[in-house]
Amino acid sequence: MSIYLDNGATSFPKPLKVQEAILSALTNYKGSAGRSNSTEIHTLERLVYDTRLLIAKVFNFPHPNHVVFTKNITESLNLFLFGFLKKGDHVLMSALEHNAVARTLEALKTVRNIKVTVIPCDAFGQMDLIVLEDALKEHPNLVIVNHASNVSGDIQDLINIGRLTKLYKTPLVVDAAQTAGVIPIDMQKMHIDVLTFTGHKALYGPQGIGGILLSPDIATRVSPLIYGGTGSLSEQLMQPSIMPDKFESGTPNSLGILGLKAGIEFVRDIGVEEIHKRETAQIGKLQTYFESDPSIQMIGNPDPRKRVGLLAVNFVGKDNAVIAHELVKKYDIITRVGMQCAPMAHKSYGTFPQGTIRFSTSIFTTDDEIDQTIRALKMIKEV
Numbered sequence: 001m002s003i004y005l006d007n008g009a010t011s012f013p014k015p016l017k018v019q020e021a022i023l024s025a026l027t028n029y030k031g032s033a034g035r036s037n038s039t040e041i042h043t044l045e046r047l048v049y050d051t052r053l054l055i056a057k058v059f060n061f062p063h064p065n066h067v068v069f070t071k072n073i074t075e076s077l078n079l080f081l082f083g084f085l086k087k088g089d090h091v092l093m094s095a096l097e098h099n100a101v102a103r104t105l106e107a108l109k110t111v112r113n114i115k116v117t118v119i120p121c122d123a124f125g126q127m128d129l130i131v132l133e134d135a136l137k138e139h140p141n142l143v144i145v146n147h148a149s150n151v152s153g154d155i156q157d158l159i160n161i162g163r164l165t166k167l168y169k170t171p172l173v174v175d176a177a178q179t180a181g182v183i184p185i186d187m188q189k190m191h192i193d194v195l196t197f198t199g200h201k202a203l204y205g206p207q208g209i210g211g212i213l214l215s216p217d218i219a220t221r222v223s224p225l226i227y228g229g230t231g232s233l234s235e236q237l238m239q240p241s242i243m244p245d246k247f248e249s250g251t252p253n254s255l256g257i258l259g260l261k262a263g264i265e266f267v268r269d270i271g272v273e274e275i276h277k278r279e280t281a282q283i284g285k286l287q288t289y290f291e292s293d294p295s296i297q298m299i300g301n302p303d304p305r306k307r308v309g310l311l312a313v314n315f316v317g318k319d320n321a322v323i324a325h326e327l328v329k330k331y332d333i334i335t336r337v338g339m340q341c342a343p344m345a346h347k348s349y350g351t352f353p354q355g356t357i358r359f360s361t362s363i364f365t366t367d368d369e370i371d372q373t374i375r376a377l378k379m380i381k382e383v
Helices: 014-026 039-058 071-082 097-112 129-136 158-167 255-272 272-291 320-331 343-349 367-382
Strands: 067-070 090-094 115-119 140-146 172-175 192-198 211-212 294-300 310-315 336-339 354-360
Touching: 014 255, 039 211, 039 255, 067 071, 071 097, 071 172, 071 192, 071 211, 071 354, 090 097, 090 129, 090 367, 097 115, 115 129, 129 158, 140 158, 158 172, 211 320, 255 272, 272 294, 272 310, 272 367, 310 320, 320 336, 320 354, 320 367
Parallel strands: 090 115, 090 140, 140 172, 172 192
Antiparallel strands: 067 211, 192 211, 294 310, 310 354, 336 354
């Protein structure tokens, strides 16, 4: 049986509750929410709304109608950045951003002549708050930050970042791809104006579902990314301005939404803090092995409790891709090797262009799987 240590990309396995929810949605609901009229569809519509309520509660966001479903966090970020930024706007971003942000802003430099300022981060992935405050004094239009790096797992200090953005009246946008479901997020306490998330990672939902939470003030300033049928105000040619219809054109992914609902309930029943504790305990055990070998470079905060359940390493003097290949081909251990779609972060950590091998755990990772991984790594290094 394979050992899956690539949960930073997509969590696996999915809880039985999630599997059952998707099967139930596939077999019990004839038609689509907002497009059919039956008792079953009315039940489905209520479940979709219940999912918005659940998401709003999880992130302490008082506006469930401003929870918008997308197919993933990349779509969420594109929806917001293309819909909000105007010609000549100025954006601050951290040096650890994923390509979902970096490439989108790079495109907007060309099509809208926006200005992007990169705020440096230290060796532990923390944004330089002095540099950030100096940049905020220039009155940028937006600050966007990756809550936890998908390269290192380092968790940003959103409390103090949010305090600064609030002080300077600059909207704060957070990419919570790696933290939603494993690190507590309080949009009000952290002064987050826009939160983007995906369902298929630490929320244990299926692929193809994500979302964005837009504060009411911000939502009025964002244009839709996609226009079309919303199941509402169909007599009008203009896109509806009511929320969430404004941003949800096309047939909704009901299977994904109900799978996401079940995943969030699974996380809630265990507890976000407990999940983080278990995941970092497993990754800490793996880290202890790597710390005994000076030829292995680890990046990020050395305290696993200050990261999500993720550890990235560089085998100095060796080809990381070869080691990752050996792990999967000889020992059926699945990891993620290379740039992890975040070359900016690798440049910041000093692992560009060789990249790293990333090991990432989930609530389902066992002690025995970590022990087997350590034994496999020892055997590979001896060859």
